[in-house]
Amino acid sequence: MKNIIAAGAAAALLMGCAGTDTGLSKTQTGAILGGLAGAAAGAATGDHSAKRVLIGGALGAAVGGGIGYYMDKQEEELKKELKGSGVSVERNGDTLSLSMxxxxxxxxxxxxxxxxxxxxxxxxxAVMVKYPETKIEVQGHTDNVGDNAANLTLSQLRAQSVSSALMQRGVASDRMRAVGYGESMPAVSNDTPAGREANRRVEIIIIPNPSK
Incomplete structure (x- = not known):
């Protein structure tokens, strides 16, 4: 009973603060609220062991954190798996971008x-299969050297190659689209060899699935 009262009081306190500037992101606040509610539910089962309360808290945090939490976990795993590979993983809101x-x-x-x-x-x-509730756009990009039409075609073919490779590894085709942008979306200036090399890339954009 004490566990339920303590968790409920903490949840009520944080809910009262949620409408004010707490310094926490929506994801953090949602996850904490969910965690407290889950912990209370775990304590209310009648088995007040620490393990039961912790499991309830973890599940509640996942639900309370929602999309932000889901994307946080993907970002964490992608950075872990791709460390030292040459592929960068960047976060912008709830969108993840992998640059190859x-x-x-x-x-x-x-x-x-x-x-x-x-x-x-x-x-x-492997990470994409583990987190299926996202849409994926595979983008091909080039530098500005050579014919624009040829660059566009090359970027499309490269995007399709990566998309096909992911599908062969179990990523559902209806989650993905492959598109080539040619030289139209440089990441940096094409004025230097290093800049042109950076622009010759394939990017994988991962966004939450709005239909889920």
Whole structure:
């Protein structure tokens, strides 16, 4: 009984503060509220063991955190799996962006994935399969050297190669779309060799599925 009262009081206190500036993000606040509610539910089962209360708190945090929590966990796992691979993982709101430089994924002017990059794609696909409630856009990009139409075609073929590789590894096709942007969306200036190399890339954009 004491566990229920304590958890309920803490939840009520935090709910009262939720409408004010607590310094917490919506995800953090939601997760804490959910965790407290879950802990109270765990205590209310009649088995007041610490393990039961902790399990209830963890499940409640997952529900309370909602989309933000779901994306937090994906970001955490992707960064862990891709550390040292050359693929960067960035977060913007609830959107994740994976940037794969062309020099580690494709030979110059080619759309066939380098064999050495396949283990990295295995890791990416494994996380995507684990978190199915997202939509995925695979984007191909180039620098501004050469013919614009040829660059657009190459970027499309590279995006399709990555998308096909992910599908072969179990990522559902209805979650993904592949699109080539050619030289129209440079990440940095094309004025230097380093800049052009950075722009020759494939990006994977992961967003929450609005229909879920």
């Amino acid at each position: 430089p062309g020099n580690i994924t494709f030979d110059s002017g080619k759309a066939n994935i380098k064999p050495a990059f396949n283990p990295v794609l295995n890791d990416i696909a």
